[in-house]
Amino acid sequence: MSPIKSSTLDKIVHNPQQTIFFLLNTPNRMDGELIEDVNSAMREVIPKLKRFIMMTIGAVIYSAAISLFLEPNSLAPGGVTGISIILSHVIPIETGTLILLFNIPILLLGTWKFGWKFIISTIYCLGIVSPLTNYLSAHMGAVTEDTFLASLTGGALLA
Secondary structure (H helix, E strand, O other): OOOOOOOHHHHHHHOHHHHHHHHHHOOOHHHHHHHHHHHHHHHHHHHHHHHHHHHHHHHHHHHHHHHHHHHHHOOOOOHHHHHHHHHHHHOOOOHHHHHHHHHHHHHHHHHHHHOHHHHHHHHHHHHHHHHHHHHHHHHOOOOOOOHHHHHHHHHHHHO
């Protein structure tokens, strides 16, 4: 077998500057297809990423409203959150934990009725709200002791 004298591979390996020039100036049919695949994937991923970022921000604001304004001032909104705040003052279970426990049957019914795709975002938000509510309640106190101001601010943040 005779050794290979010179090939494109040898040039690419031994001279990085020529490699860059070669790659930039060699037309390749696959480049266009690859770029189109990447663009297509980005068009699908970016809106989903934006959606999850907005859900995260909303869950943080919701947790802050409960932990910093409503619960410390013994204010209970309607629904699962209100029931959880009321019961957390009666039994020694944190509000975030009660929110999670009361939402489990609702999630099961929602999964049965609407399917997993619809419920995934709810589970994601609940996974943020529950522990963050517990954390903020344990590590931060009420922002204000004024019940009227707390009800206005907490209600506005929940809305």
